[in-house]
Each structure stands twice: as C-alpha cells, then as structure tokens.
Amino acid sequence: xxxxxxxxxxxxxxxxxxxxxxxxxxxxxxxxxxxxxxxxxxxxxxxxxxxxxxxxxxxxxxxxxxxxxxxxxxxxxxxxxxxxxxxxxxxxxxxxxxxxxxxxxxxxxxxxxxxxxxxxxxxxxxxxxxxxxxxxxxxxxxxxxxxxxxxxxxxxxxxxxxxxxxxxxxxxxxxxxxxxxxxxxxxxxxxxxxxxxxxxxxxxxxxxxxxxxxxxxxxxxxxxxxx
Amino acid sequence: xxxxxxxxxxxxxxxxxxxxxxxxxxxxxxxxxxxxxxxxxxxxxxxxxxxxxxxxxxxxxxxxxxxxxxxxxxxxxxxxxxxxxxxxxxxxxxxxxxxxxxxxxxxxxxxxxxxxxxxxxxxxxxxxxxxxxxxxxxxxxxxxxxxxxxxxxxxxxxxxxxxxxxxxxxxxxxxxxxxxxxxxxxxxxxxxxxxxxxx
Numbered sequence: 001x002x003x004x005x006x007x008x009x010x011x012x013x014x015x016x017x018x019x020x021x022x023x024x025x026x027x028x029x030x031x032x033x034x035x036x037x038x039x040x041x042x043x044x045x046x047x048x049x050x051x052x053x054x055x056x057x058x059x060x061x062x063x064x065x066x067x068x069x070x071x072x073x074x075x076x077x078x079x080x081x082x083x084x085x086x087x088x089x090x091x092x093x094x095x096x097x098x099x100x101x102x103x104x105x106x107x108x109x110x111x112x113x114x115x116x117x118x119x120x121x122x123x124x125x126x127x128x129x130x131x132x133x134x135x136x137x138x139x140x141x142x143x144x145x146x147x148x149x150x151x152x153x154x155x156x157x158x159x160x161x162x163x164x165x166x167x168x169x170x171x172x173x174x175x176x177x178x179x180x181x182x183x184x185x186x187x188x189x190x191x192x193x194x195x196x197x198x199x200x201x202x203x204x205x206x207x208x209x210x211x212x213x214x215x216x217x218x219x220x221x222x223x224x225x226x227x
Numbered sequence: 228x229x230x231x232x233x234x235x236x237x238x239x240x241x242x243x244x245x246x247x248x249x250x251x252x253x254x255x256x257x258x259x260x261x262x263x264x265x266x267x268x269x270x271x272x273x274x275x276x277x278x279x280x281x282x283x284x285x286x287x288x289x290x291x292x293x294x295x296x297x298x299x300x301x302x303x304x305x306x307x308x309x310x311x312x313x314x315x316x317x318x319x320x321x322x323x324x325x326x327x328x329x330x331x332x333x334x335x336x337x338x339x340x341x342x343x344x345x346x347x348x349x350x351x352x353x354x355x356x357x358x359x360x361x362x363x364x365x366x367x368x369x370x371x372x373x374x375x376x377x378x379x380x381x382x383x384x385x386x387x388x389x390x391x392x393x394x395x396x397x398x399x400x401x402x403x404x405x406x407x408x409x410x411x412x413x414x415x416x417x418x419x420x421x422x423x424x425x426x
C-alpha cells in the first residue's frame with residue numbers, strides 16, 4: 001500500500017464526481033488519481049460516487065437488447081480459447097525521468113512508459129517534462145520543476161487546471177501547497193505561485209484550455225513554449 | 228424501478244427467492260469468476276445488457292456502436308470476473324466502472340487512470356474475515372441506495388446529468404439555467420449525504 005498524506009487542499013466534490021462519472025480528460029483524471037493514491041478521504045468520496053453510478057445504472061432505464069446479442073456474445077466466448085484474466089504488465093520500480101521522487105501509481109506507470117526524458121528548460125528557474133501533449137480537449141499534462149524561491153508569472157486559466165504538488169511546496173494567494181495537495185483551479189482564479197524558499201517545488205499539472213497570462217509577451221510566446 | 232423484471236432463474240437453488248436482484252447479480256458474477264459459469268454469465272447479460280445499452284445511448288453513442296460496447300463490456304466482465312472481489316464492491320458498481328472505462332477508450336481513445344489496479348489489490352493477501360466484509364459491503368451499498376432515494380430531486384437530477392449525459396458542472400449549470408456555484412453546492416451536499424452513509 002502506498003504512503004498516506006494528510007493533504008490540506010483537495011479536489012472539489014464536483015471534480016471528484018466528474019472523475020467517477022468518467023467526464024474528465026485522461027490528463028485531469030491522472031492528477032486526481034495520483035492525489036487519490038495519497039488521500040483516503042477523497043478516495044472514499046470517489047467510491048461512494050461510483051456506488052451511485054452503479055445504482056443509477058441498475059435502476060435506470062433499459063434499452064431493447066435482444067437474445068441475438070447474447071447468442072453472439074456467447075459465440076465469441078466459444079471461439080476464444082478459455083482465457084484467463086487479462087493482466088497488465090506491471091511497471092518496474094523507480095522512474096527514470098525523475099529518480100529523486102517517490103511517486104505512487106498511476107503516475108509512476110505513466111512516467112515509466114514515457115521512457116527516459118530529461119527536464120527541458122521552460123524559463124529561468126523553471127523546467128518541465130511533458131507527459132501528454134494535446135489531450136482530446138486541447139489540454140496538456142506536464143511535470144513542472146521550479147527552483148527554490150522562484151516566482152511564476154501571474155496567470156489565469158482558460159479552462160480547468162489541476163495542479164498536484166509532488167515534492168517541495170509553493171505558496172500563492174490561496175495558501176501553501178505541499179506534497180499531496182491539489183489545487184483545483186477554474187476560469188475564475190488567477191494566481192502567482194512562488195516556490196518554497198528552501199525546497200523548491202515539483203508539480204504535476206494538467207490543463208484543459210489555455211492559460212491566460214497577464215503579460216502580453218508571455219501570451220505571444222505561448223505557442224513557442226507550448227503552454 | 229424495473230428491478231426484478233428481468234431476474235433470471237437461479238440454477239439449482241431457490242436463491243432468488245431470498246436475494247434481491249442486485250445480490251443475485253453479485254452471486255452470478257462470483258460464479259463467473261470462480262467457475263467460468265456460462266449460465267450465470269447469461270443471467271448477468273440479461274440483467275445488465277439492456278441497462279448498459281441505455282447507458283451508452285444516453286451518453287450519445289450511436290445505436291450500432293452502443294450494442295458493440297455492450298458486447299465488449301460483457302466480454303470484459305467475463306475476462307476480469309476472476310479479479311472481482313465482492314467484499315470491495317457489488318456487481319452493479321463494478322460493472323459501471325468497466326462500462327465507463329470502455330466508453331472512454333472506445334470514444335476518446337483515453338484511459339481512466341486509477342490509484343490501484345485490481346491486479347495489485349488481488350495480490351494483497353486477505354487477512355480479514357471475508358464473510359464480515361461481504362456483509363459490510365452489501366450493507367454499505369444498501370445504505371447508499373437508501374440515501375439516494377431520499378436525496379432531493381434537484382440533487383439526483385445533477386447526479387443523473389453527470390453520469391448519463393456526460394455534462395460537466397459548467398454545462399449542467401447552463402442546461403438548468405443555474406449559477407455554477409449552485410450546481411457545485413448541490414453536488415457537495417449530495418456527496419456529503421452519501422459519504423455520511425459510509426461511517
């Protein structure tokens with residue numbers, strides 16, 4: 001079993017429900033699921049939402065589904081050799097891209113499947129590794145590493161952004177975010193995060209829609225920086 | 228609502244007289260997992276397939292593809308039934324998560340990342356009394372079901388829009404002509420009530 005963290009910032013219930021219902025993009029779900037690996041309270045909310053999904057499914061309406069489909073499905077079963085449960089390859093321990101971090105599943109598997117990557121420079125004191133580029137809704141998922149004391153430019157969010165602290169900490173207008181804390185940001189929030197003076201900060205960030213920077217130069221450079 | 232209508236005859240026992248349809252489905256699912264029982268599979272199919280088809284249709288899947296997804300879901304149930312653990316979730320919850328994940332895969336080519344895979348959970352040696360845990364899991368789901376029956380209509384409506392119409396809270400707010408904050412607080416209250424049943 002993985003480590004438990006006593007996080008002080010969590011996804012909203014609306015986000016947890018959306019995760020359970022399967023509405024979030026894979027990138028946003030990855031951030032939520034990684035927080036869930038650390039947070040028993042949020043896992044309980046997701047569990048209960050999934051039970052609700054099962055209740056709605058089993059009590060919900062039925063659509064005509066003839067015996068023919070059952071016969072067809074049984075035929076497929078006959079055709080296939082009696083196979084046992086499909087099992088996914090288990091990833092080996094350790095993550096090549098960020099060996100200094102102790103990461104839980106599912107994030108660890110995503111990073112391992114990516115293979116060896118090195119941190120790319122995004123700006124002064126800011127480095128990134130892209131995990132998923134251009135998800136279905138135009139979002140991205142990245143790891144961001146920010147040097148101690150470094151302040152990010154003030155920005156808002158064109159869509160949803162979920163940011164999970166993996167290591168170190170940062171502080172912004174909302175509060176202090178340390179390992180396991182998740183910032184659930186929407187269109188209404190603008191913020192200017194500053195990495196912890198001693199430890200710096202490593203975050204997992206998924207966005208849907210583009211960030212909105214206050215400074216024009218940054219907006220012009222967005223396509224170049226890929227943010 | 229329609230519970231019981233398509234209850235399949237249980238083989239070699241009068242089990243169905245004592246169990247609710249949902250409990251019976253859990254029994255069937257275990258039978259598929261442990262014994263590759265085709266009759267139990269057919270019983271699961273007759274109960275879940277029409278509901279799954281409705282689920283996929285309501286989420287905007289074209290009719291033909293909805294049937295393909297139903298078949299795929301049922302085959303996935305067959306393949307993974309050996310990993311199913313009735314002390315963790317009842318059949319309807321487990322089937323729902325499989326259908327949800329398959330739909331994301333089929334429609335968006337995306338996965339649904341989860342904190343721990345069933346393979347990992349299955350590998351953990353079970354030290355507790357599983358009869359107790361099974362009972363607890365059944366009761367937990369009964370309590371959630373009972374709490375859902377008592378949720379105000381406006382909260383159930385939002386749960387249904389989330390699960391069956393694939394509407395994010397922003398879209399729900401637009402559809403119902405409500406402020407986003409109202410939708411979010413209804414979701415919060417609904418989940419709070421349901422979480423309260425877990426204690």
